[in-house]
Amino acid sequence: MRITEAEVIVCSPGRNFVTLKITTDDGVSGIGDATLNGRELAVAGYLTEHIVPLLIGRDAAAIEDTWQYLYHGAYWRRGPVTMSALSAVDMALWDIKGKALGVPVHQLLGGPSREAVLVYGHANGADIEETVAAVGRYLAMGYRAVRAQTGVPGLRGVYGVGRGELYYEPAEKGLPSEERWSTEKYLNVVPELFRVLRETYGHDVHLLHDGHHRMTPIQAAWLGQRLEDSRLFWLEDATPAEHQQSFRQLRSHTTTPLAVGEIFNSVHDCSTLIAEQLIDYIRTPPARAGGITGVRKIAGFAEVYGVRTGFHGATDLSPVAMAAALQVDLAIPNFGIQEYMRHTAETDAVFPHEYTFAEGFLHPGTAAGLGVEIDEEAAARYPYERAYLPVNRLEDGTVHPW
Numbered sequence: 001m002r003i004t005e006a007e008v009i010v011c012s013p014g015r016n017f018v019t020l021k022i023t024t025d026d027g028v029s030g031i032g033d034a035t036l037n038g039r040e041l042a043v044a045g046y047l048t049e050h051i052v053p054l055l056i057g058r059d060a061a062a063i064e065d066t067w068q069y070l071y072h073g074a075y076w077r078r079g080p081v082t083m084s085a086l087s088a089v090d091m092a093l094w095d096i097k098g099k100a101l102g103v104p105v106h107q108l109l110g111g112p113s114r115e116a117v118l119v120y121g122h123a124n125g126a127d128i129e130e131t132v133a134a135v136g137r138y139l140a141m142g143y144r145a146v147r148a149q150t151g152v153p154g155l156r157g158v159y160g161v162g163r164g165e166l167y168y169e170p171a172e173k174g175l176p177s178e179e180r181w182s183t184e185k186y187l188n189v190v191p192e193l194f195r196v197l198r199e200t201y202g203h204d205v206h207l208l209h210d211g212h213h214r215m216t217p218i219q220a221a222w223l224g225q226r227l228e229d230s231r232l233f234w235l236e237d238a239t240p241a242e243h244q245q246s247f248r249q250l251r252s253h254t255t256t257p258l259a260v261g262e263i264f265n266s267v268h269d270c271s272t273l274i275a276e277q278l279i280d281y282i283r284t285p286p287a288r289a290g291g292i293t294g295v296r297k298i299a300g301f302a303e304v305y306g307v308r309t310g311f312h313g314a315t316d317l318s319p320v321a322m323a324a325a326l327q328v329d330l331a332i333p334n335f336g337i338q339e340y341m342r343h344t345a346e347t348d349a350v351f352p353h354e355y356t357f358a359e360g361f362l363h364p365g366t367a368a369g370l371g372v373e374i375d376e377e378a379a380a381r382y383p384y385e386r387a388y389l390p391v392n393r394l395e396d397g398t399v400h401p402w
């Protein structure tokens with residue numbers, strides 16, 4: 001089964017997506033997600049110019065060998081552009097293998113370890129009252145786990161706070177907008193938000209929160225302590241993810257469970273965090289880690305140390321990435337939770353998929369392969385539109401992590 005064609009499809013059904021479609025001489029084709037929010041064309045160019053020529057004529061069944069060839073063969077390994085490209089190739093090859101053998105990919109990964117995949121949704125509002133109401137709407141839809149983010153008095157455009165839709169889309173068309181930030185103001189509201197949420201909904205729902213890399217380790221330790229009585233499922237990206245050693249300090253101060261890793265690309269980015277058990281959940285998804293092959297290396301390492309997964313699943317990961325994540329989620333023993341931000345109807349129409357939501361769980365379905373397709377005619381109706389994530393500044397104008 002030789003690869004005869006590999007095509008990069010860029011489309012924008014409400015937001016930009018980069019998809020790689022690989023076809024074999026048997027007529028079987030598979031797809032992978034190569035979207036890197038705000039840097040989409042860098043990955044599209046990397047694929048078109050440097051990867052596609054290497055794929056033609058290769059054995060589509062040799063997934064691990066192709067992964068090693070592209071990872072080590074580039075010499076310039078790791079990094080988000082390289083690894084997003086590799087992720088797309090790898091997902092497409094698993095999709096092809098599943099279709100060729102007539103089984104869903106989770107059967108190739110050892111079969112299901114659970115009946116369905118616990119997911120969390122995103123509730124947000126301009127203030128505590130609105131956010132509490134938004135959490136209630138998610139619970140009414142059947143969610144058992146909800147991430148809550150609230151606006152902060154005195155700050156405009158806070159991360160995670162959208163327009164009250166079921167999807168939150170931070171990327172904006174055109175050049176990047178700028179937001180203003182004060183961690184002190186933020187810390188004034190977050191403990192109160194979770195106190196009110198527990199008072200309103202009790203302890204029979206999982207609550208999560210994303211700090212989005214904005215706190216110093218000692219600020220994060222303060223927040224983690226204040227949140228202990230609210231018993232969060234996790235506090236995510238409490239402090240900048242690239243400082244693995246910061247988590248030693250944070251961990252020694254709080255029993256609030258910690259999650260990190262959506263910006264990581266390999267096991268090397270989280271080896272200290274996992275081996276020292278400084279985190280509870282690793283969030284690096286197949287779309288960032290070099291696909292299913294790459295994320296299995298991280299998940300396997302994490303399993304050894306009792307760290308569970310909680311893959312990133314924001315709207316900038318396409319339904320193709322979600323389908324791939326769900327195949328892994330269903331199969332691995334150390335699955336924890338899956339982030340699930342719903343896509344718009346336009347996006348779902350371009351990427352018809354088999355996965356379904358019921359009572360707070362997703363199931364990847366039993367279709368052969370990943371269980372997702374791309375409607376190329378529909379995709380062609382939505383050409384690429386330049387879009388960026390916002391840039392963040394402190395109140396005095398200093399650039400701060402967004």
Ligand code: KDG
Nearest residue numbers: 037210212262313314316339
């Ligand atoms: O592209 C960036 C988003 O995916 C990110 O800001 C979303 O932090 C995020 C999350 O936890 O989903």
Ligand code: MG
Nearest residue numbers: 210236237262
């Ligand atoms: Mg996050």
